[in-house]
Amino acid sequence: xxxxxxxxxxxxxxxxxxxxxxxxxxxxxxxxxxxxxxxxxxxxxxxxxxxxxxxxxxxxxxxxxxxxxxxxxxxxxxxxxxxxxxxxxxxxxxxxxxxxxxxxxxxxxxxxxxxxxxxxxxxxxxxxxxxxxxxxxxxxxxxxxxxxxxxxxxxxxxxxxxxxxxxxxxxxxxxxxxxxxxxxxxxxxxxxxxxxxxxxxxxxxxxxxxxxxxxxxxxxxxxxxxxxxxxxxxxxxxxxxxxxxxxxxxxxxxxxxxxxxxxxxxxxxxxxxxxxxxxxxxxxxxxxxxxxxxxxxxxxxxxxxxxxxxxxxxxxxxxxxxxxxxxxxxxxxxxxxxxxxxxxxxxxxxxxxxxxxxxxxxxxxxxxxxxxxxxxxxxxxxxxxxxxx
Numbered sequence: 001x002x003x004x005x006x007x008x009x010x011x012x013x014x015x016x017x018x019x020x021x022x023x024x025x026x027x028x029x030x031x032x033x034x035x036x037x038x039x040x041x042x043x044x045x046x047x048x049x050x051x052x053x054x055x056x057x058x059x060x061x062x063x064x065x066x067x068x069x070x071x072x073x074x075x076x077x078x079x080x081x082x083x084x085x086x087x088x089x090x091x092x093x094x095x096x097x098x099x100x101x102x103x104x105x106x107x108x109x110x111x112x113x114x115x116x117x118x119x120x121x122x123x124x125x126x127x128x129x130x131x132x133x134x135x136x137x138x139x140x141x142x143x144x145x146x147x148x149x150x151x152x153x154x155x156x157x158x159x160x161x162x163x164x165x166x167x168x169x170x171x172x173x174x175x176x177x178x179x180x181x182x183x184x185x186x187x188x189x190x191x192x193x194x195x196x197x198x199x200x201x202x203x204x205x206x207x208x209x210x211x212x213x214x215x216x217x218x219x220x221x222x223x224x225x226x227x228x229x230x231x232x233x234x235x236x237x238x239x240x241x242x243x244x245x246x247x248x249x250x251x252x253x254x255x256x257x258x259x260x261x262x263x264x265x266x267x268x269x270x271x272x273x274x275x276x277x278x279x280x281x282x283x284x285x286x287x288x289x290x291x292x293x294x295x296x297x298x299x300x301x302x303x304x305x306x307x308x309x310x311x312x313x314x315x316x317x318x319x320x321x322x323x324x325x326x327x328x329x330x331x332x333x334x335x336x337x338x339x340x341x342x343x344x345x346x347x348x349x350x351x352x353x354x355x356x357x358x359x360x361x362x363x364x365x366x367x368x369x370x371x372x373x374x375x376x377x378x379x380x381x382x383x384x385x386x387x388x389x
Contacts (some may be wrong), residue, residue: 008363009137027196050344054381058380063116066095067086085097085352091378097117097175099114100112102356102382120285126335131162140154142275144207153215168217184241186258198229201229202219213244226239230257240253240284240310251310253330254316254330262288262292275352277366287305352368
């Protein structure tokens with residue numbers, strides 16, 4: 001037996017093993033290059049380096065529709081195509097999303113070209129109505145491309161005043177109805193009592209996990225039974241829900257929302273979650289947006305992005321009220337505060353966040369978009385960043 005391990009025999013056997021394993025190793029390398037791993041842990045995201053910004057004119061029209069209210073953005077890397085959803089409640093034009101091309105590299109964001117408007121259609125094939133005509137009035141807030149089917153999933157925030165609960169639906173790329181998902185009972189509007197989502201504080205963020213097997217859905221702020229909304233002196237709790245592809249709740253976690261970032265000298269101020277971008281099954285980027293009205297009626301926006309971790313957080317899916325409950329919330333770490341990032345300059349009502357293409361050095365890009373609320377004193381702006389380790 002000892003003779004089998006002589007140097008000569010080892011050389012022969014190593015050559016045989018190499019010849020057998022080399023094709024497998026090369027095949028594995030080819031797959032790795034063709035399909036790079038999309039997941040990225042929060043520990044690998046140190047910060048964001050500003051690349052550039054582009055502002056779209058408030059009077060721009062595409063396919064007979066007024067471009068504005070852009071509340072969600074997502075990127076299709078295979079087609080190098082961007083999707084933008086408007087939160088127009090079919091008031092100015094029927095509820096819709098846009099396709100766009102963005103041109104940028106490490107040095108600058110050169111251009112934003114919005115190409116087409118696509119009308120969102122109901123199950124019967126008709127556009128969504130507005131509050132005047134009545135019916136299933138939408139309030140679109142987020143849009144994501146399904147990595148498995150190519151369809152587009154989108155959220156509506158609902159309308160408590162109209163008795164409409166928030167919802168999650170899917171559309172084909174040409175706007176046709178594809179699928180509707182049951183809104184979890186705890187996240188539905190209740191017209192008879194203060195339970196469930198507050199008006200204009202419901203479904204804001206949406207994101208597929210990198211493997212496409214689950215999806216994250218975020219509330220903007222606290223449910224009535226979970227406690228008050230944010231004030232300048234105290235934050236709030238928003239629920240983050242992880243669903244499977246059928247809409248079944250897999251888990252739910254408490255996310256600690258910051259206080260309003262300044263004391264309003266005008267009438268109003270707010271803070272809440274605007275978007276989420278999943279990194280894996282337990283980590284994500286969360287976009288918080290705080291608006292503070294000045295005495296002149298002009299709002300100042302404070303935009304922060306956090307890296308969050310739900311590892312060790314309590315699953316609160318079965319907890320009907322968080323007001324007096326014992327639970328562990330998700331943890332969060334500040335990645336960037338745009339109000340303290342001088343090179344970015346003025347930012348408006350940032351509501352959309354998406355991965356962009358890989359940059360020339362192999363780093364990921366991130367793109368943000370603002371909702372101008374169809375307000376002449378606000379702007380629609382696109383901001384591009386490079387993720388730094």
